[in-house]
Amino acid sequence: MLISTSRTTGEAHIDQAAAIDGCTAELGDARTLGAADDSYGVVLVLGPLYHLLTRQERLQALAGARRVTRPGGLVAAAAISRCASLFEHTATTWLGTTPRVRDAVEGILRTGVHEAGRKGFTAAYFHTADQFAEEMTAAGLANTTVYGIEGPSWGALKATEQHTKTQLDPEGPLFTSALEAARLAEPYPELLAAASHMLAIAQA
Incomplete structure (x- = not known):
């Protein structure tokens, strides 16, 4: 199995993997994987799509994941939902009280792009569910299914913890x-936008 993650978490994961017998790890670039064609049965793309701001870069990463996966093998990729910041900052109440946060959220909803440094977060890309599935297909992957990770009620949990401390x-x-809501929502693609993150599963 190959795991493609972001650079910051990747360095920590390499150190952790080095302590496990039989496990090898290296720091690379999701857009230019060094592995040979058809090397792995499963490839996880957990993090890179969050920080690749252009469609071309995201397709490079996904096509690379497909290339190194054996035919019929699985590629699982994670993305941030376009509406995640809207729900998060409703829960924190920053949306209604902090104009710079309101402006940043409006920009994310309109373009999908969060510019580095705005509201204390790094540069990031926020997908719609349809766009996520389309990019998986455009990269040559087949039979894509997109799941909402947290379900539609995660904002209520965050708000409760935030305000009750x-x-x-x-x-x-x-x-x-909230878990039951996530299970009930899973068959309905229109509810994917309510999750904070999405996971796409496809075949190479």
Whole structure:
């Protein structure tokens, strides 16, 4: 299995992998993978698409993942949802109280791009579900399915923790309800936008 992640987390992951017997890891570039064609049964692209701001770069990374995956193998890629920042900053109340956050969120919704340094976050790209699926297909991947990771109720959990200053019990009723909402929402693509992150699974 090949895991393609962002540079910051990648360096930490390499150190952790080095301590595991039988595991090898190297720091590279998701747009120009050094692995040979058809090398892996599964490739995970967890992080690079967050920070590749142009369609061309994202397609390079996805096409590279397809190239190094054996025919019929799986490619799983993660993306940030276009609406994630909207829901997050509703929960924090920054959306209604901090004009620079409001402007940044408006820009993300309109263009998908978060410029480096705005509202304390790095440069990032935020996908729509349809666009995410289309980019997977355009990179040569087949049978793509996109899932919403957190489900539509994650903002309610964040707001509750934010404003009560307490960590919710993962076995408690609100957490249980949010998990059930995520399960119920999974078959309905129109609800993917409500998740904070999305995961696309496809075949090489």
